[in-house]
Each structure stands twice: as structure tokens, then as C-alpha cells.
Amino acid sequence: MLTDIEIAQSANMLPAAQIAAELGIDCEQIEPYGKYIAKLSDELYESLKSRQDGKLVLVTAINPTPAGEGKTTTTVGLGQAMKKTGKKAVIALREPSLGPVFGIKGGAAGGGYAQVVPMEEINLHFTGDMHAITAANNLLCAVIDNHLQQGNELGIDQRRILFKRCMDMNDRALRFVNVGLGGRVNGVPREDSFLITVASEIMAILCLAENIDDLKDRLGRILVAYTYDNRPVFAKDLGCVGAMALLLKHAIKPNLVQTLENTPAIMHGGPFANIAHGCNSVRATKLALKLGDYAITEAGFGSDLGAEKFLDIKCRYAGLAPNCIVVVATVRALKYNGGVPKAELGAENVEAVKKGIVNLEAHIKNMQQYGVPVVVAINRFGTDSGAELDVISSCCKQLGCDFALSDVFANGGDGGIELAEKVVAACEKPGKFKLLYDEKEPIKEKIKTIARKIYHADDVVYTGAAEKAIRDITALGFDKLPVCIAKTQYSLSDNPKLLGAPSGFEITVRDVRLSAGAGFLVVLTGEIMTMPGLPKHPAALDMDIGSDGTITGLS
Numbered sequence: 001m002l003t004d005i006e007i008a009q010s011a012n013m014l015p016a017a018q019i020a021a022e023l024g025i026d027c028e029q030i031e032p033y034g035k036y037i038a039k040l041s042d043e044l045y046e047s048l049k050s051r052q053d054g055k056l057v058l059v060t061a062i063n064p065t066p067a068g069e070g071k072t073t074t075t076v077g078l079g080q081a082m083k084k085t086g087k088k089a090v091i092a093l094r095e096p097s098l099g100p101v102f103g104i105k106g107g108a109a110g111g112g113y114a115q116v117v118p119m120e121e122i123n124l125h126f127t128g129d130m131h132a133i134t135a136a137n138n139l140l141c142a143v144i145d146n147h148l149q150q151g152n153e154l155g156i157d158q159r160r161i162l163f164k165r166c167m168d169m170n171d172r173a174l175r176f177v178n179v180g181l182g183g184r185v186n187g188v189p190r191e192d193s194f195l196i197t198v199a200s201e202i203m204a205i206l207c208l209a210e211n212i213d214d215l216k217d218r219l220g221r222i223l224v225a226y227t228y229d230n231r232p233v234f235a236k237d238l239g240c241v242g243a244m245a246l247l248l249k250h251a252i253k254p255n256l257v258q259t260l261e262n263t264p265a266i267m268h269g270g271p272f273a274n275i276a277h278g279c280n281s282v283r284a285t286k287l288a289l290k291l292g293d294y295a296i297t298e299a300g301f302g303s304d305l306g307a308e309k310f311l312d313i314k315c316r317y318a319g320l321a322p323n324c325i326v327v328v329a330t331v332r333a334l335k336y337n338g339g340v341p342k343a344e345l346g347a348e349n350v351e352a353v354k355k356g357i358v359n360l361e362a363h364i365k366n367m368q369q370y371g372v373p374v375v376v377a378i379n380r381f382g383t384d385s386g387a388e389l390d391v392i393s394s395c396c397k398q399l400g401c402d403f404a405l406s407d408v409f410a411n412g413g414d415g416g417i418e419l420a421e422k423v424v425a426a427c428e429k430p431g432k433f434k435l436l437y438d439e440k441e442p443i444k445e446k447i448k449t450i451a452r453k454i455y456h457a458d459d460v461v462y463t464g465a466a467e468k469a470i471r472d473i474t475a476l477g478f479d480k481l482p483v484c485i486a487k488t489q490y491s492l493s494d495n496p497k498l499l500g501a502p503s504g505f506e507i508t509v510r511d512v513r514l515s516a517g518a519g520f521l522v523v524l525t526g527e528i529m530t531m532p533g534l535p536k537h538p539a540a541l542d543m544d545i546g547s548d549g550t551i552t553g554l555s
Contacts, residue, residue: 004111004555008119011260019258023090023291030256033127036118039253040266042211045283048290054088055323055427056289059298059377060307062363063499064489066342067332070111070379070409074328074416075298077114077408078377078423080261081416082294087424090292091116091265094280094300095255096123097130097198097272099170099532102540107554112409114416116257116265120551129206130168130197130270132251136219136244137200141165141192143240144224145180148188154237155227158190162513163224163235168197172533199275199530202244204518206252207269207281208317215252216245218517223476232476235517254284261413264291273300274489275530277309277520282318289320294427301489303327303363304454311370312436312450313482313520321433324426325367326419328377328406329360331384331392337499346383353391358501360392362492364399366454371434373426374401377419379409402426439482443470443512446483447523451507455492460507466524469512473521476514484520486528494526 002010016038020030029044059075075091082089093116096108107123109116116122125131140163148158167174174194180187197203201222209215220236227233235241254268268284271277278300279285288295299306307325315321331353332345338356340349360376367374376396378389389405396403404422407415437449444460451457462470473479490496493505511524534540543553 004107004115005119005551005553007113007260008115008117009550011117013117013258014262016256019262019264020256023264025291031253033255034121036257037121037127038256039127039250040256040287041253045287048287051290053289054293054295056285056320057294057296057324057326057423057427058307058310058322059296059326059328060303060363060367061301061328062333062359063302063304063337063491065333065336067330067336067345069328069330069333071298071328072108073111073114073409074326074377074379074406075296076110076116076259076265077406077413077416078326078419079263079265079296080114080259080408080413081420082296083261083263084413085417085420085424087294087420088292089263089294089296090288091259091263092280092284092288092295092297093265093267095126095129095267095270097196097270098124098168099196099198101554102534102543103170103532103538104535113260113412114408115260116267117260118257120554122257122267123554126267127250127255129251129255129268132247133200133202133206134166134168134197136247137166137197137202139244139247140222140224140235140238140240143238145187147238154233155229156225156233157228158188160226161190161192161224163222164193164195166195166197166200170196170532170534172531175529175531193531195530196532198270198272201515201518203269203271204276204515206248207271207277207279208314208518209252210282212245212249212252215248216241218519219244220517222517223514252283254281254287273306273309275486275528277313277484277518278306279310279314282314285320286318294424303366304492305487305489307367308436308450308454309484313484315433316435316439316482317519322372323431324423325370325372325374326377326423327360327363327367327374328379329392330379330381331388332381334360334392348385348388350385350387350391353388356500357391357395359492359499361395361399362456362501364396364401368399368401369436369453371432373429373431375419375422375426376401376403377406378403380405380407440480443473443479443483443521447485447509450483450485455507456501456503457493457505457507460509463508463510465511466509473512473514478514478516478521482520483523484515485523485525487525488528496526
């Protein structure tokens with residue numbers, strides 16, 4: 001059996017200019033990055049604004065497990081299947097972060113015969129967007145520390161600097177650091193910390209910005225610190241917004257690539273869904289809607305995280321409304337939710353599926369609240385039995401949503417024909433998209449709505465730090481923003497060990513942070529690491545490059 005990278009390396013790719021031409025894009029409207037990758041210009045984005053939108057399909061999933069759900073694989077395979085059935089589909093995905101690539105996860109461009117290519121370039125640096133975001137983030141940090149060093153005219157309290165440095169790599173040693181050590185010439189000593197780049201507010205800003213002017217306005221609104229007399233300091237007060245925008249002038253442009261079967265794919269932005277809003281850029285999704293009859297996009301992790309944020313944050317700001325939501329699950333993951341250890345997931349266990357099906361039920365009901373037709377996609381494995389699949393089929397029928405098997409990992413687009421047909425049919429059904437809450441509600445009411453309607457919690461409790469943060473944010477006048485809850489991806493609750501559909505629990509909010517530039521409030525629950533660490537055996541240890549340039553071990 002070929003590995004993912006071996007399949008990708010044998011792909012028959014078309015030049016990016018040809019993929020663009022098939023979408024009606026003139027060669028003058030793309031900026032090539034080699035033969036198979038191109039950035040889509042600002043001129044193209046502006047020229048398409050008056051064109052009618054296609055149908056928007058959001059792909060989400062149940063809570064992730066060690067068994068894997070294959071959400072990106074399903075998204076890519078669905079786009080390939082759409083093409084095989086004669087539909088003009090464009091896929092919109094996030095860019096991989098180098099942290100997971102070299103950490104636990106490996107590559108993030110799909111799998112098997114449902115991948116986005118060129119896989120190696122996409123997973124390794126791509127067009128440099130992540131590095132541009134890192135540089136812009138750290139320029140602001142350098143300017144803050146230089147301001148302290150050069151007399152601190154604004155009166156910034158170095159104990160209350162909120163904006164953190166970042167890098168696109170898992171490095172737990174940088175979670176808490178001291179900077180400015182070594183004497184007066186080296187700066188003002190203070191405590192600091194690093195985030196992974198995908199958790200940076202600048203990543204969120206890039207993904208939500210409409211254009212350069214909007215980008216600069218959002219960058220200027222970043223709350224960086226407080227002064228000794230408790231006044232807020234924003235990035236615009238430090239005078240470096242123009243320089244930050246310069247570093248992002250190419251990064252703001254979406255990237256055009258293709259699948260193994262030459263279906264167009266736009267990859268742009270990469271915020272994690274457990275610590276950020278988990279969606280590709282607004283510009284990428286809008287371009288996909290203008291260029292295709294169907295725009296197929298995904299949101300990170302389960303419906304309780306990425307999908308909720310896609311719907312309540314991204315759709316709110318961008319004026320988007322999905323026509324269909326696909327919930328991806330596997331029999332193996334449902335058995336895991338039913339209490340079966342990972343090593344035993346290949347054996348038939350109908351009772352475990354019946355027990356674990358409550359997780360799928362919760363995610364279906366989560367998405368149905370938004371007034372959009374739901375289709376369940378079962379990413380099929382060879383060990384799945386007919387009796388186990390019947391449990392899922394029965395569940396879907398009871399909840400009034402369609403259900404399709406997906407074999408795209410093994411068979412590419414051919415393995416997703418049934419799913420594509422179900423999705424197309426769902427897009428034609430009447431639906432009335434509605435947001436879960438009004439952003440003008442008090443902060444605690446917005447959090448409670450999500451906790452009860454999405455996580456199925458009984459209530460929300462707040463630490464003293466969270467209570468103070470809410471008072472400060474309200475005093476600044478930013479309490480009318482939507483909320484972005486940082487929570488474990490492994491459970492509907494804030495406890496990663498509670499599988500299935502837990503009940504009788506409370507969500508604990510330990511802090512609330514203002515992301516004024518992005519336009520939302522980050523609500524921290526549980527123990528969420530904004531700078532992940534490497535595992536005992538990182539994926540990086542299995543990677544290599546030969547003398548002929550052939551890459552191995554990337555999956």
C-alpha cells in the first residue's frame with residue numbers, strides 16, 4: 001500500500017495557470033509561486049464581488065479521537081466527487097502549521113487518494129504566509145519592548161503587556177520566558193511567553209480581513225497593554241501598523257492549488273479551532289463561492305468548536321450562510337466514544353456503537369439548531385460491519401438527516417459519489433440560516449448560550465480572573481463582540497476525559513481576553529495550551545530528504 005506522500009508524489013498535477021484558466025481566471029490575475037501554486041490577486045477578488053455566489057457547504061465532524069475522523073480527507077474527496085458528477089466545485093481549506101506537521105499529526109492536506117497537492121510544499125513553508133504572520137506579530141512585540149527601552153512615553157506597565165511573541169513550531173520551553181536580561185543595554189526585564197503562530201491574533205485578523213485597509217484598521221485595534229494608570233494601549237498607539245501590514249501584503253492573498261484529481265482548492269489561513277476560530281480566510285471562502293457552483297469548506301475539530309465559530313463568528317462578519325452542513329464520523333470513533341480501547345477498534349462491536357452514537361447525535365442536533373440541512377458522512381474503514389453501519393443509519397433517520405458512506409481515502413472522487421449526490425440534494429432543500437446568539441447580549445449570556453446549546457452544560461462558573469476580565473472589557477466598550485471559546489477538542493465538555501455526550505456538568509471560565517482587532521472575545525476554559533509541545537516521538541524524527549530531493553516520512 002502506498003503512503004500518502006508516495007501517492008502525492010505520483011500525482012498528475014496541472015500547472016496552476018491551467019487550473020486558474022478552467023475557473024475563468026486570467027493569467028494576469030494570478031501570481032505564480034513555482035509551477036503548481038499561485039496566489040490570487042487583489043484585482044481578481046475585487047472584480048468578482050458582483051458575481052452571484054454558489055452554494056456553501058461546511059464540513060465539520062464529531063469530537064476527534066485517536067482513531068481519526070478524516071474530515072479534511074472527506075472535504076477533499078467531496079470536492080473531487082462533485083467534479084466527477086459534473087458539478088463545478090471549489091474547495092477552501094486552511095493552511096497547515098509546521099507545529100503539528102513536525103509534531104503528532106504530520107501533514108494536513110488530506111489523505112490517501114483525497115489529497116491537496118503539491119503536498120510537500122503545502123506542508124513545508126508553502127507560500128510563506130505563516131512566516132509573514134510570525135514576523136508581523138514579533139515586529140509588534142519588538143516595538144513594545146523598544147518603547148519601554150526608549151523612555152516609555154506611553155507609560156506602559158511592563159507587568160500588564162498582553163500581546164505575546166509567537167513562532168510556528170511546537171516548543172514548550174517557550175511557554176514562559178524572561179526577556180530583557182543582561183543589563184540596561186539589552187532592554188527592560190520582564191516576563192513574557194510565546195504562542196504558536198496559529199494562535200496569534202494576527203492570524204485571526206488576516207483570516208477575517210476584507211482588504212488591506214480593513215487589515216490595517218484591525219491591526220491598529222490590537223490591545224497590547226495597559227498603562228500604570230490603567231489606560232489601554234493599542235497597536236496604533238505605537239505607530240507600527242503600516243510596517244506590520246507591509247509584512248502581510250502577500251500573505252493576505254489566498255493560495256490556489258489542486259487536488260489529486262485536479263479539483264481547484266484555495267488554501268489560506270490556519271487558526272486552530274480549540275484556541276482560535278478554526279476557519280480559513282473570509283477571502284478564500286468568498287472566492288470559492290464566486291468561482292464555483294459549490295464552495296466546500298471545513299472548520300477545525302468538532303461542531304462544538306470550529307463549526308460553531310464558523311457559523312457564529314465568520315458567517316456573522318462575512319455575511320455568509322451555508323446551504324448544507326456535513327458532519328463526518330467513523331464507526332471506529334463511535335466505538336471509542338462507546339468505551340472501546342484504540343487497540344480493539346477493528347473488531348465488530350455493535351453495542352459500543354450504540355453507546356457511542358450519542359456523540360454523533362449531539363453534533364447533528366448542534367448543527368440543526370442553525371436551520372441548515374445536515375448530511376452525515378461516514379468515513380468508511382474496511383473493518384466496519386453492516387450491523388454497525390445500520391446503527392448510524394437508524395440514528396440519522398430518527399433525526400431527519402441524510403446519511404452517506406464515503407470511501408474517498410481509498411477511491412478518491414469515485415468513493416464520494418453518494419455523498420456528493422446527498423449534499424447536492426441537501427443544498428436544494430429549504431433552509432433558513434440563523435445565528436445562535438445576538439452579539440449585543442451581555443458577555444455571560446453569550447457564553448451561557450453556547451455552553452448550554454452546544455456543549456449541553458448545566459451552567460457556567462467563572463474564576464475571579466475571568467470576572468475581572470469581563471468587567472475590564474465591558475468598561476472598554478468591547479462587550480458587544482461575539483465570543484470565541486477556547487476549549488478541549490476531545491469532549492463536548494471542558495474535560496477531555498468525558499466522552500460521548502456528557503451531562504450534569506458545568507463549564508469553568510478561567511479568563512477572558514479581548515481580541516479587538518479580530519473582533520471577538522477569547523474565552524478560556526480548561527487547560528488549553530496556546531504553545532503546544534512535541535510528543536515523545538515527534539513526526540519530525542521520521543522525515544528525511546534524499547540527495548535527489550525526494551522527501552520521505554511526511555504523512
